[in-house]
Amino acid sequence: MNTMRNRTYEKIIQYVSLTMIVAAGGIIGALPLISSSSAEVRTVISESDMLRAAFAQKISQICEIDTIDTKERPWQYIVIHHSASEKGNATRFDTYHREKKGWKYGLAYHFVIGNGTLSGDGEIEVGNRWKNQIHGAHTANMDCNQVAIGICLVGDFENGGKPSEDQFDSLVRLTRYLSSKYDIPLSNIILHSQVHQKGTACPGKNFPMAEFKTSLIQFASNEISPSRKS
Numbered sequence: 001m002n003t004m005r006n007r008t009y010e011k012i013i014q015y016v017s018l019t020m021i022v023a024a025g026g027i028i029g030a031l032p033l034i035s036s037s038s039a040e041v042r043t044v045i046s047e048s049d050m051l052r053a054a055f056a057q058k059i060s061q062i063c064e065i066d067t068i069d070t071k072e073r074p075w076q077y078i079v080i081h082h083s084a085s086e087k088g089n090a091t092r093f094d095t096y097h098r099e100k101k102g103w104k105y106g107l108a109y110h111f112v113i114g115n116g117t118l119s120g121d122g123e124i125e126v127g128n129r130w131k132n133q134i135h136g137a138h139t140a141n142m143d144c145n146q147v148a149i150g151i152c153l154v155g156d157f158e159n160g161g162k163p164s165e166d167q168f169d170s171l172v173r174l175t176r177y178l179s180s181k182y183d184i185p186l187s188n189i190i191l192h193s194q195v196h197q198k199g200t201a202c203p204g205k206n207f208p209m210a211e212f213k214t215s216l217i218q219f220a221s222n223e224i225s226p227s228r229k230s
Contacts, residue, residue: 059177062124065131073133075182077148078175078189080212081109081138082203088154089118090125097137105129108137109150113170115163117154122166124174140197148195149178157204168208172215179216186216 065072083093094107101108110130114123129136130149138150153163153171163171179189191209192202 059124059173062126062174063130063177063181065133070131070133073135073147075147075149075178076184076188077144078178078184079136079138079144079148079150079192079195080171080175080190080203080207081150081152081192082157082207083112083152083154084156084158084202084204085154086156086160087115087117088112089114090127092118093152094127101137103137105134105137109152110136111149111151111174113151113153113163113167113174115154115167119154121164122170124170139192139195141195144195144197149182151175153203157206158201159204160206162206162208168212168215172212172219176216176219180220186213189213189216 090107090109090112093109093112097103097108098106105128107127107129110127112119112125112127114120114125116122119125128134136145136148136150138152139145139148151171151174153167155161155163155167157163162168175189178184179186191207193200
């Protein structure tokens with residue numbers, strides 16, 4: 001009798017153990033799916049945040065100057081230009097301005113944003129005028145040049161198309177950073193054609209000014225302004 005009971009208990013224990021193993025197996029089998037899904041979401045969010053942070057850091061590094069040896073200028077305006085050429089980069093423009101224009105400081109602009117021809121698409125190149133905080137030579141109005149940051153996009157937006165997506169994105173981010181850092185209001189972010197000087201179509205009729213201003217406002221609403229260095 002005791003032998004039969006023992007066998008019965010053994011079968012019950014085996015059944016319960018088997019049930020628990022199957023249940024545990026199902027849970028364990030599902031865990032990789034749950035973990036993987038959560039990990040994927042966390043990875044996407046993490047990578048997105050990292051990319052934004054990396055880009056913001058890159059912009060701040062690009063705009064960095066040696067404030068120990070160089071005094072920052074009281075920038076009040078940002079003027080947008082196009083190169084009116086299909087190809088170009090900071091080096092080519094610098095050579096032209098030095099050799100053909102005879103300008104001592106070379107490159108007239110503080111920043112040049114490439115279109116993928118002689119520099120990367122959306123690549124921001126920094127001129128010596130910015131690094132050394134020298135006035136620009138990007139307009140015919142010298143009073144404006146003294147207080148205006150010049151940004152040139154490679155391309156012809158009068159006779160050609162519009163800036164590339166990467167160019168436009170870099171322009172928005174660079175402009176937003178500079179305007180925030182130097183407290184430059186939206187009304188003082190202007191086109192070359194809006195400067196009081198002899199007539200120019202720069203940066204061309206195809207430059208999307210309305211979209212640019214809207215993007216600046218949207219970008220500003222989603223960021224923390226960088227503090228201005230003393």
